[in-house]
Amino acid sequence: MLTKRLIACFDVINRMVTKASQFQNNIDIEEVEKVARRVYDMQIDEIIFYDVKASAEKRKIDIEMVQRVAREVFVPFTVGGGIKNVQDMYEVLKAGAEKISIDSMAVRNPDIIAEGAREFGTQCIVLSMQVKKVDKTAQIPSGYEIAIDGARVFTGMDAVEWAKRGESLGAGEIVVNSIDNDGTHKGYDLDITSQICKAVEVPIIASGGAGKIEHLAKAFAETEVSAGIISSMLYSPRLERNYTVKEIKQSLKESGINVRPYHGER
Numbered sequence: 292m293l294t295k296r297l298i299a300c301f302d303v304i305n306r307m308v309t310k311a312s313q314f315q316n317n318i319d320i321e322e323v324e325k326v327a328r329r330v331y332d333m334q335i336d337e338i339i340f341y342d343v344k345a346s347a348e349k350r351k352i353d354i355e356m357v358q359r360v361a362r363e364v365f366v367p368f369t370v371g372g373g374i375k376n377v378q379d380m381y382e383v384l385k386a387g388a389e390k391i392s393i394d395s396m397a398v399r400n401p402d403i404i405a406e407g408a409r410e411f412g413t414q415c416i417v418l419s420m421q422v423k424k425v426d427k428t429a430q431i432p433s434g435y436e437i438a439i440d441g442a443r444v445f446t447g448m449d450a451v452e453w454a455k456r457g458e459s460l461g462a463g464e465i466v467v468n469s470i471d472n473d474g475t476h477k478g479y480d481l482d483i484t485s486q487i488c489k490a491v492e493v494p495i496i497a498s499g500g501a502g503k504i505e506h507l508a509k510a511f512a513e514t515e516v517s518a519g520i521i522s523s524m525l526y527s528p529r530l531e532r533n534y535t536v537k538e539i540k541q542s543l544k545e546s547g548i549n550v551r552p553y554h555g556e557r
Contacts (some may be wrong), residue, residue: 295511295543296518296549297536298496299330299525301340303354303372306356306527309343329524331364333536336370336551339392339417339466345373345440350431352379354386354500361387363464375402377410384411387410392466394419395439398453401460404441406468408461413493418462422450422483435483442470450483451490458491461511465491467518476523479510488515496520504534511548 301308301323310324327338342352352373371392372382379389397404397418407416421442422435433449436499454465467487469480479497488495494517497510507519540553
């Protein structure tokens with residue numbers, strides 16, 4: 292049985308990690324490399340960070356920021372934001388990232404998924420999806436619509452169909468982030484997460500809403516997700532308490548979830 296992964300994910304603005312609730316009301320936490328180093332020392336399995344204003348500001352991702360994080364952590368880390376073409380992907384990988392996340396640009400130009408997969412391998416290409424539950428009267432079979440541009444623009448695209456297309460184009464992993472649950476700490480949206488797990492064969496990462504260890508345990512027990520994003524649980528000031536990777540892994544193991552072993556602080 293494959294072990295389940297724990298992933299810390301940061302939204303970054305001006306090189307500061309920031310936390311939002313449903314993509315609004317951001318609170319700055321700390322410089323990105325310091326937060327990355329802290330969660331690395333906790334023995335997080337992987338790290339993702341998004342340069343969230345790169346696309347809106349029509350600029351490339353902050354390569355120096357990628358390099359700073361690469362100097363601090365030695366686990367796989369994924370980078371997204373402002374990546375428009377294969378050259379941008381190359382620069383990010385050269386700077387030290389292992390995977391590239393594409394979101395809004397993939398919707399605008401789906402061929403970027405196939406181009407990246409051909410150039411660097413499917414294992415490097417992560418399709419990130421922002422999904423929102425829609426009214427039952429909407430003509431969207433799964434009940435969930437894809438949004439882009441920081442959940443400001445809705446596309447009319449069905450989330451499950453987009454996941455299937457992304458897989459066919461060469462995405463090696465898919466992040467399913469619930470706009471409704473993001474930053475609420477009430478748990479993942481297991482409905483759409485489960486739908487997408489059943490529709491594709493690539494690993495799925497649950498995102499948006501984790502605030503307690505029980506939320507992770509429920510996702511791993513009730514869906515086929517490969518990993519869960521647990522950012523707020525580790526460092527968000529919006530939670531009554533934060534957790535360590537050690538206690539999360541120990542609790543999940545006691546619940547019968549097969550997680551990667553914990554070997555003590557680095």
